[in-house]
Every structure is written in structure tokens, then in C-alpha cells.
Amino acid sequence: MTATVDLDPIELLRTLIRFDTTNPPGNEAACIAFLRELLTRAGVEATILARDPNRPNLIARLPGRGEAPGLVLQGHVDVVTTAGQAWEHPPFSAELVDGYVWGRGALDMKGGVAMMVTAFLRAWREGVRPAGDVILTIMSDEEAGSDYGARFLVEEHPEQFAGAAYAIGEGGGTAQTLFGRRYYPVMVAEKQVCWMRTELRGPGGHGSTPLRGGAMARLGRLLTRLDQNRLPVHITPVMERMIQGLAEHASPTEGDLLRRLLDPAQTDAVLDELADRGIRQHRLLDALLHNTVNATVVRGGAKTNVIPSRIELELDGRLLPGFTPQDLMTELHALLGNDLTFEVIRHDPGVDRVDMGLFPLLAGILQELDPEGVPIPSMVAGFTDGRMFARLGIQNYGFLPLKLPADFNANATVHGANERVPVEAIRFGAEALYRALARYEG
Numbered sequence: 001m002t003a004t005v006d007l008d009p010i011e012l013l014r015t016l017i018r019f020d021t022t023n024p025p026g027n028e029a030a031c032i033a034f035l036r037e038l039l040t041r042a043g044v045e046a047t048i049l050a051r052d053p054n055r056p057n058l059i060a061r062l063p064g065r066g067e068a069p070g071l072v073l074q075g076h077v078d079v080v081t082t083a084g085q086a087w088e089h090p091p092f093s094a095e096l097v098d099g100y101v102w103g104r105g106a107l108d109m110k111g112g113v114a115m116m117v118t119a120f121l122r123a124w125r126e127g128v129r130p131a132g133d134v135i136l137t138i139m140s141d142e143e144a145g146s147d148y149g150a151r152f153l154v155e156e157h158p159e160q161f162a163g164a165a166y167a168i169g170e171g172g173g174t175a176q177t178l179f180g181r182r183y184y185p186v187m188v189a190e191k192q193v194c195w196m197r198t199e200l201r202g203p204g205g206h207g208s209t210p211l212r213g214g215a216m217a218r219l220g221r222l223l224t225r226l227d228q229n230r231l232p233v234h235i236t237p238v239m240e241r242m243i244q245g246l247a248e249h250a251s252p253t254e255g256d257l258l259r260r261l262l263d264p265a266q267t268d269a270v271l272d273e274l275a276d277r278g279i280r281q282h283r284l285l286d287a288l289l290h291n292t293v294n295a296t297v298v299r300g301g302a303k304t305n306v307i308p309s310r311i312e313l314e315l316d317g318r319l320l321p322g323f324t325p326q327d328l329m330t331e332l333h334a335l336l337g338n339d340l341t342f343e344v345i346r347h348d349p350g351v352d353r354v355d356m357g358l359f360p361l362l363a364g365i366l367q368e369l370d371p372e373g374v375p376i377p378s379m380v381a382g383f384t385d386g387r388m389f390a391r392l393g394i395q396n397y398g399f400l401p402l403k404l405p406a407d408f409n410a411n412a413t414v415h416g417a418n419e420r421v422p423v424e425a426i427r428f429g430a431e432a433l434y435r436a437l438a439r440y441e442g
Contacts, residue, residue: 007122009430010101010423012038013114014094016077017103021140023078025054026148028140031077032056035117035138042121049157055140055148059160061133062124068131068442069165072394073120073433074385075113076142076149076170079105085417099423106421108414109170112400113138115426116168119433130440135164142385145346150388158392165442166358167389171380172398173366173429175373177406178246178281179254184366185378186359187398189238191287193348193383194317194325198340204309215300215311222313222336223295231290231331233264236320238354238379239288245376261285280409287381291328293317314345318381322352348387355395357442362399365435369428370403401432 019031032048039046039060050056064070082091082104089095091104105111120136137160139149146152153160172187200222202214243262247255257273260266267289274282293315300311317328325344332342356377363375378398386396402425404410413419 007118009114009118009426010096012118013101013106013111013421013426014096014103016110016114017094017101017105018092019077020092021078022081022104023141023143026078026140026144027054028077029054029056032058032138032140035077038117039121042124044121044124047160049153049160051148051152051156057140057149057153058136058138059153060120060136062120062128062130062136062437064130064132064134064440066132068440070133070135070161070163071130071437071440072135072137072161072164072167072389073116073437074137074139074150074167074169074389075109075116076139076385077105077110077113078140078143078149079108079110080143080415082417087417089418091419096423100420101423101426102418102420104419106419107410108419109400111402111421111426112170112429115400115430115433118430119437122434123437128438130437131442132163132165132440134437134440135161139385146385146388150385154388154391161389161392161394164392164394165355167386167394167396168399168433168436169384169386169396170398170400171382171384171386172378173401173432174410175370175402175404176281178279179250181249182370182373182406183246183249184370184373184375184401185242186362186366186375187380187384187386188354188356188359188377188395189236189321189379190350190383190387191379191381192319192321192323192350192387193346194319194328194344195346196315196317196325196328197343197345198313198315200311200313200340202309203307205307207305207307211307215308219298219300219311219313225336226293226295229335230268230286231292231335233267233289234291234320234323235262235264235267235289236322236379238321238377241377242288242379245374249374261289284381287318288320288379291317291319291323291331292381293328293332315342321350321379348383350387351390351395358395358397361439361441362397362436365432365439366401368435369401369432373403399433399436401429402426403428
């Protein structure tokens with residue numbers, strides 16, 4: 001273990017990728033132990049907390065001046081599976097090819113962890129003392145719901161984050177090019193998980209005899225309606241800020257088009273127009289302007305020659321800030337009919353109020369490092385560990401800045417084959433995070 005790995009985010013990233021932390025089962029212990037040793041050798045005391053010894057979490061502290069609330073720097077080292085994917089380079093070899101680091105976790109989110117840890121160690125070695133403590137928190141299990149990681153820490157060890165007001169994690173900062181302009185969406189809110197289960201019933205019978213109106217037919221109609229219809233449009237305050245920020249820096253024509261998204265009577269038509277024009281961000285904007293539901297798990301039938309009379313369907317629902325599971329059920333009943341009963345199997349509520357206090361600092365750093373880029377507040381459609389810290393009243397920011405080429409679509413490989421990240425983008429992000437730590441004033 002050398003100072004090169006300590007302070008070079010590229011070498012650290014490559015080392016982290018080589019730990020196979022595919023979740024499930026996770027097995028993050030060796031990776032977390034490596035990071036703990038890295039910190040210990042630098043003179044940083046690191047605490048390990050775990051519900052399961054194979055699924056540990058690491059916490060280290062950069063002392064501040066005691067003049068501001070603490071800042072949590074949080075990330076995870078578990079990654080999703082590579083099973084069934086065809087990779088050009090082995091997913092855990094961390095090969096360096098044509099200026100890119102290849103491997104599972106390069107973007108989500110071992111790249112972010114490498115940026116965080118090197119920025120933290122640089123600040124430590126340079127004697128940086130921000131206004132408030134910086135609490136480095138590296139966790140397990142984000143990809144499977146955070147139960148062994150962020151949820152465990154927030155529920156069982158909230159004292160570790162006492163006095164913290166802000167957190168920085170994944171979910172934002174990655175450059176996106178829209179209408180020829182480079183934007184940096186800084187995540188200040190995320191949608192809520194609302195997973196549900198419903199049941200469809202109908203007459204059963206022998207598979208040799210035609211049957212109309214059975215549970216399978218009902219399932220088909222339900223899936224078709226979900227596929228062909230959106231739920232109602234909702235313009236949240238965060239999305240209004242985001243779209244206004246995009247429109248302000250677009251051409252007059254494109255700015256007008258984007259502003260039309262803010263008129264609920266025109267939103268869906270504009271989304272369709274963006275799709276027709278090949279604007280890849282249309283799917284994300286669609287998700288951020290509606291509550292959404294996708295059918296993901298179907299259980300029914302046990303024998304090929306028996307028509308099932310009962311089918312169980314699981315739905316991945318995502319709620320906009322300020323909405324409840326009951327709101328989503330009301331929208332689904334309006335679309336699918338009132339004869340379905342929905343059971344909530346997991347709901348991770350978010351926060352309704354957004355604290356923009358840290359945004360000027362983060363936006364200013366991005367503008368320094370990339371004067372042509374435009375920072376904007378944003379929301380994410382998925383979930384991050386930030387939703388757990390919100391339970392402690394900590395405002396989370398997605399801020400892992402990556403300056404990416406316009407033709408590189410980072411989202412296309414996250415959770416997919418050939419995940420990779422440009423070397424210079426990681427260096428860019430590590431510098432941005434260091435400046436955030438060094439200048440943090442609460």
C-alpha cells in the first residue's frame with residue numbers, strides 16, 4: 001500500500017474495482033478493511049460498525065473548527081451483478097484502456113468512493129480544518145436497499161451523525177449535454193420508493209379449453225394500460241428550478257420548448273416531442289414529472305395445463321416529493337379501476353422541504369473548474385443512501401462531479417455491461433470534492 005494509491009483516485013479506483021462486492025451477497029468486508037488500513041496508515045482513526053461482519057461500514061472524521069454543523073461524505077462499495085452481461089473487458093480487472101477505467105462500479109459508485117477518500121486524505125494531510133467536521137462514511141448494501149448500510153447506521157448509530165446538517169453522496173454532478181450545452185445537475189431531492197403488491201383473480205380451469213376473462217387476461221389488460229398511459233403530471237418546486245435552469249441557458253426556441261414542460265396541459269406532448277427528436281434525457285424528465293409504476297414481478301400458475309385463478313403482481317412505484325402511497329393508489333385506481341387492492345411492501349419516505357444552503361458553494365466550484373458548464377439543482381428518479389440520512393434531518397446533495405465528453409452516455413452502462421469512466425473525469429471530481437471540503441462553512 002503506497003502513497004500513490006492513497007492520493008491518486010485512479011489507482012484507488014482500480015484497486016476498489018478488483019474487490020468483487022457484487023450484491024447479493026455483498027461481501028464488502030475485504031474492501032472496507034482495505035480502506036480502513038489506508039486511513040489508519042495516514043493517521044486517521046476509522047470506526048467499523050456492522051449488523052453483519054461480512055457487511056461492515058466505515059466512519060472516519062476530519063475535525064472542523066466547530067463553527068458550523070457537520071458535513072457527511074457518504075458512499076457505498078457494493079455493486080450490482082454482471083451475470084448474463086457481455087463485457088469487452090473483464091468487469092473486475094479494472095483495465096485502463098484508451099483513457100477509461102473499465103469495470104463494475106467505475107461509475108456506481110466506486111469511482112465516487114475513490115474521489116471521496118482521496119479528497120478526504122488530501123485534506124487531512126494538508127491540515128485543512130473546515131468550519132464543521134467532515135464525517136466520511138463508506139457503506140455496504142446500497143444496491144439492495146441499504147438495510148445493512150445506511151439504514152442500519154441511521155437507525156442504530158445516529159449519534160455518529162449528531163450535529164450534521166448536510167451530506168454529499170451519489171446521484172448528481174455528472175455532466176449531461178442537452179441541446180449542445182453542458183449541464184451539471186446537482187441532486188437536491190430524490191423520489192420515494194413505494195413498492196406494492198396486488199392480486200388478480202378469475203376463473204381457472206383446464207388448459208385445453210378456451211377461457212375468456214380469466215386472471216391472465218386481466219393481467220394482460222393491466223400491463224397494457226400501464227404501458228400505454230402515464231400517471232398525472234406534477235410540477236414540484238425542484239423540477240421547476242431544474243427546468244428553468246435548463247431553459248435559461250438554451251437557445252430561445254429550445255428554451256421555450258423546455259418551459260412548456262412546466263405547463264401540465266402540455267407536459268406529456270413535449271416529452272413525446274423530445275423523444276421523437278432523439279433527446280435521451282426525455283425518459284428521465286418523464287420520470288421526474290410524474291409518479292411512476294412499473295410491473296416487475298409476476299407469480300401465478302404452477303402447471304402448463306392448468307389455467308391459474310390467481311396471479312400476484314409486484315409493482316415498483318416511485319413517488320415525487322410530497323406525495324404518499326395513498327396518492328399513488330388513487331392515481332392507479334383512476335387508471336386501472338377500483339377493483340384492485342394494493343398492499344405497500346416497502347415505502348422509504350423522503351423529505352418535503354429542500355435546503356439549498358450548500359448549493360452556491362457546489363455550483364461555484366463547478367463553474368471554477370468548468371466555466372462552460374452550467375450547474376442546476378435536480379432530482380433523481382431512483383434512490384440513494386441519501387434518503388436514509390434525510391431521516392436525521394440531513395439535507396443530501398448528489399455531488400460526484402464528472403466532466404464527460406458530450407458523446408459519452410454514462411447512464412447507458414450503469415448496472416449494465418462495459419461500465420467505465422474517463423480518467424480525467426475522476427480527477428476532475430476528486431478536485432471538486434477537495435475544494436468542497438476545504439471551503440465548507442456550513
